[in-house]
Amino acid sequence: MKCRVSENPSRSEAYRLLEEGIRKRSLIVILACCSASYEGRARSSLGAGERLIVIKPDGTFMVHQDRKVDPVNWQPPRSRCRVYMKQKSLFLESIRRSPEERLEVELHEVHLISFYLPRDMHELTVSGHESDMGDMIIMHPHLIEPGFRPVAREYATSSGFIDILGKDENGSLMIIELKSRKAGVSAVKQLRRYVDEFRDDQVGVRGILVAPSITHDALEMLEDEGLEFREIEPPRELKSNRGVTLDNFL
Amino acid sequence: MKCRVSENPSRSEAYRLLEEGIRKRSLIVILACCSASYEGRARSSLGAGERLIVIKPDGTFMVHQDRKVDPVNWQPPRSRCRVYMKQKSLFLESIRRSPEERLEVELHEVHLISFYLPRDMHELTVSGHESDMGDMIIMHPHLIEPGFRPVAREYATSSGFIDILGKDENGSLMIIELKSRKAGVSAVKQLRRYVDEFRDDQVGVRGILVAPSITHDALEMLEDEGLEFREIEPPRELKSNRGVTLDNFL
DNA sequence: GAGTCTATCTCGGAA
DNA sequence: TTCCGAGGTAGACTC
CATH class of the missing domain: 2.70.180.20 (Protein Yojf; Chain: A;)
Known part of the structure; x- marks a missing residue:
């Protein structure tokens, strides 16, 4: 040294x-x-x-x-x-x-x-992120609700990327927005933008905000907009296998 | 040190x-x-x-x-x-x-x-050119404006220390904030905090930012807030005699 | 490059 | 304290 x-x-x-x-x-x-x-x-x-x-x-x-x-x-x-x-x-x-x-x-x-002159050796691994939540939901769709089927991930729209796109048991489109921390009004606004894009075109669109918790204001806005909330904790375990895809569902 | x-x-x-x-x-x-x-x-x-x-x-x-x-x-x-x-x-x-x-x-x-142990932040800002600017203004109050009378120095408030407190010829309170270099928006915010403390209590409070120059953004904010700017160069020579007090003025 | 999104964001201000 | 918005956001990723 x-x-x-x-x-x-x-x-x-x-x-x-x-x-x-x-x-x-x-x-x-x-x-x-x-x-x-x-x-x-x-x-x-x-x-x-x-x-x-x-x-x-x-x-x-x-x-x-x-x-x-x-x-x-x-x-x-x-x-x-x-x-x-x-x-x-x-x-x-x-x-x-x-x-x-x-x-x-x-x-x-x-x-x-x-x-x-230092040399760093190991890289840091962190979990508890949105991508881990996404992996978890793709592998266990019933966490959203029974009959939920994921269809696409990181679906591109003009308003940004929808975390998970899927259908419920009645065939209604479901737009899932993930947050790894307490969701605020900005998360609801984001979800609303995505939902608005599809509501213009077709009926039966549901927007679901998924987070470990939600602020009071955000919950009010969510309900006013006819959107839904699912309380889900992000996974805390470190993942070595980070290659979960949608291949199984398409 | x-x-x-x-x-x-x-x-x-x-x-x-x-x-x-x-x-x-x-x-x-x-x-x-x-x-x-x-x-x-x-x-x-x-x-x-x-x-x-x-x-x-x-x-x-x-x-x-x-x-x-x-x-x-x-x-x-x-x-x-x-x-x-x-x-x-x-x-x-x-x-x-x-x-x-x-x-x-x-x-x-x-x-x-x-x-x-870094010395107290307050001591730091006072040391060097800023305190010399203060000395200069205490000795030559007309640099601020004719009729200006210094009343207190390093006056303690809950928002920090006011560099110089004084009165103008009409008896209005004047709060002087010194900067030995080009003043930025942070200096304006600092001055505003001091002024706000007194504006709550009484009318006729003036805030004056004293510096050799000021950034465009800072000048805009200053004018929006009804505060004033005085362009004063800090003295070039560092003073060894650092014991200027307000005794002469009280 | 420019644009978008995440983050143990950090930080400051307000309710 | 929590919540909310701003930031020279930084950093990672896509196009």
Whole structure:
């Protein structure tokens, strides 16, 4: 593990270390009093303060304050970083192309610089998502109701993709909208858009919102619109087999 | 600046440092080979790998890989963090209430631990050029407008500290917000919060944003809110005499 | 590239 | 506290 640390480096030493760290595409961590200005999709300026600066090998650039999860200023992966001196001041600059964005950080006082070359090994697996809910319903259609038959998944409409399209035991079209968390009014609006597209053309269209729970306002709107709600918990187990398709049903 | 660093600490030394850092609500930065498991709104597990771990004074907990802006695992502000040993292994745990979520990180090998106590945010914004601007205005109130009289400095409200509080020649309350760099919408919002606190109680409250320049959006918002802008350059020279008080004016 | 959708979205403001 | 909308959303995926 190549790891280098320098406490309270001089300006010239900080410059040298940062130049080397950037050139070698290291993961760089800086604790410093700094100010920042950003210009691109928006514009911002940040006064002097103690901050944590992180530069990743993929070009990600972050300025973190002492609170919140999100960085106060940042640049996405593939941004180009460089360090330079201007009138005795030390600057870090990160530039992104398309859209053109520029973040400039002035380092007033550097308390700590550390950098090293990490290699990440394992990927993260997460479950509890909408796709897992979809898999579960495709495999167990009775969770929606007895006689429900899925017909299509991710069905494209001009309003977006319908999670699951199917028919009930009477042959009525059923539009299923999945949410892995508590459903709000936005979910109902989304479902309503899908249903409206089909209601124009034919009768007997049912819209079903599937979620572990629903807000009060959303439930009211749902009932006003003549739509239905199914309380279903998303699966919590990690799936290794992620290839469930509709082949069995078509 | 209290700042402590330890390279390649032993397990017991790492434990001691982390316990102290958490207890003192420091900003903690760890470079380590670790694995993580999360359970809450969703569930995830992350195999061993070199990662950057950041624990903020507000309870924010982040595990960063060597790419992407977003952390691979995290907990939001106000989460509770603790360190413990279990069967010779070193663990970090961060727990959130409502919704109940738990993130556990096993530290296989710690390369670097550093933590420090960033000074209070208020102190930070006051230090540097902003306080010099304040000094300058206290000494030359006419810079704001003829007849302006400063009354209080760093006046505490429930929304934060008002840079300068004063009265105009008609006796109307004036709230001055200083920015040493180009002011953005956040500065306007900040000023608006202060003004709102007083507008509730009395009439004739004026809010003045003082900065060397202002963004287009900020100026628009400022005018919509009935607030005012004064273009003032911060003094170029940093002052060593930092003890300007309001005694002369009270 | 541009467009769409998900997310442990985060975050701030309001009821 | 919960709910709701905004975001430099980021990130993944399709076309």
